[in-house]
Amino acid sequence: MRVRILGIGMGPQHVTGEVADALRGCDYAVAVRKRDDDGLFALRQEVCDAYGVPLVAVPDPERDRDDPADYPAAVADWHEARVAAFERVLGERGGTAAFLVWGDPSLYDSTLRIVARIAERGNVDVDHDVLPGISAPQLLAARHRIVLHGVGRPVHVTTARRLPEAVAAGQDNILVMLTGRHGFEGLEDWSLWWGANLGTDSEELVSGRVADVLPEVGAARRRARDKAGWVMDTALLRRSE
Template identity: 80%
Template sequence: MRVRIVGIGMGPDQLTPEAAAALRGCDYAVAARKRRDDGLFDLRRAVCDAHGVPLVAVPDPERDRDDPADYRAAVADWHEARVRAFEQVLAERGGTAAFLVWGDPSLYDSTLRIVARIAERAEIPVEYDVLPGISAPQLLAARHRIVLHGVGRPVHVTPLRRLDEAVAAGHGDIVVMLGARAAFEGLEEWSVWWGANLGTGTEELVAGRVGDVLPEIGAARARAKERAGWVMDTALLRRPS
C-alpha cells in the first residue's frame, strides 16, 4: 500500500496545490483523535471534506506529558504505541492513505518517524512520500511582516522546554515552538513576535518588548483557547542589540 504524508499548514486555506492534489488522490486519511470533542481532529475533517476524502479516526494512545525524567524514552514509547494503532488501520483498509500533518512534516512532528517505523517493521508493505506544508514559523513571519533573522545571521528553532539552553548558548534570534506561552522569565528586554492558532479564525497576534506585552500575550492565548477549544502558539524572540 501507499502512504502520503501531507503538510496541511493550519487548515483548508493553507494547503499548497501540490498537497491538495495528493490528498484528493488518496482513498482515505487517518488521524489520531485524543477525545470525542477534539477540535484539531475536527479541523482535519474540514480539510478532508473540502477535498472529498473520508477521515478515519485512530484513538491516540496516552502519553506521559508531565516532564518525565527520561523524556526521550517516554516519547519513544508513545511513538511505538502510535505505530501499532496506525498499522492496524492501514492493514485493515489497504489502498492509499494520507497522514495530515500540521504545518510542515519536517518540524516538531512525529508522523515521518511513525510511518518510517511502520515500513521498517514490514508487517505490511508500505511505500511513502512527503508533501511539504506551510510551517508555523513561516506563518508567524508573514503575519508580523518580519524576517526571522538579522542580515547574514542564523535563526535557532527550539521547543519551549529548551529555551533556557538556547539563550545561554548566545542565540540572538530564537523561534519558540511547542508551547510559546507567556513564560519568558528573565527576557524582559528582548523583543517578541508572538502568534496563536495562526492561519485560523481564532488567530491572535502580539508584538513588542517582552516586559511590556507578557500580560497581553497571556490574555490573547486564553482567548484563542476559549474560542477554539485548543491553542498552538509560536514566537520569535530577539535579543536586544
C-alpha cells in the same frame, strides 16, 4: 500500500495545489482523535470533506505530559503506541492513505518517524512520499510582517523546553515552537513576536518588549484556547541591541 504524508498548514485555506491533487488520489486519510470534540481533528475533517476523502479516526494513546524526568523516553513510548495504532488501521484497509500534518512535515512533527517505524516493523508493506506545507514560522513572519533573521544572521529554531539552553549558548535570535506552559523568564528586555493558532479564526498575535507584553500573551493564549479548545503557539525572541 502507499502512504502520502501531506503538509496542510493550518487547514483548508493553506492546502497547496500539489497537496490537493495528492489528496484527491487517496482512498482515505487517517488521524488521531484525542476526544469527541477534538478541534484539530475537526479541521482535518474539513480538509478531507473539501476533497471528498473519508477520514478515519484513530484513538490517540495516552502520553505522559507532566514534564517527566526522562522526556525522550516518554515520547518514544508514546510514538511506539501510535505506530501500533496506525499500523492496525493501515493493515486492515490497505490502499492509498494520507497523513495530514499540521504545518510542514519537516518541522517538529513525528509523522515521518512513525511511518518509517511502521515500514521498519514489516507488518505492513508501506511505500511513502512527502509533500510540504505552510509552516508556523512562515505564518508568524507573515502576520507580523518581519524577516525571521537579521541581514546575514542565523535564526535558531528550538522548543520552549530547550530555550534556556539556547540562551546560555549565546543564541540571540530564537524561534520557539510550541511555547505552551513555558515562560520567557530572564528575557524581559528581549523583543518578542508571538502568535497562537496562526491561520485560523482563533488566531492571536502579540509583539513588543517581553516584560511589557507578557500579561497580554497570557490573555491572548486563554482567548485562543477558549475559542478553539486548543492552543498551538510560536514565538520569535530577539535580544535587544
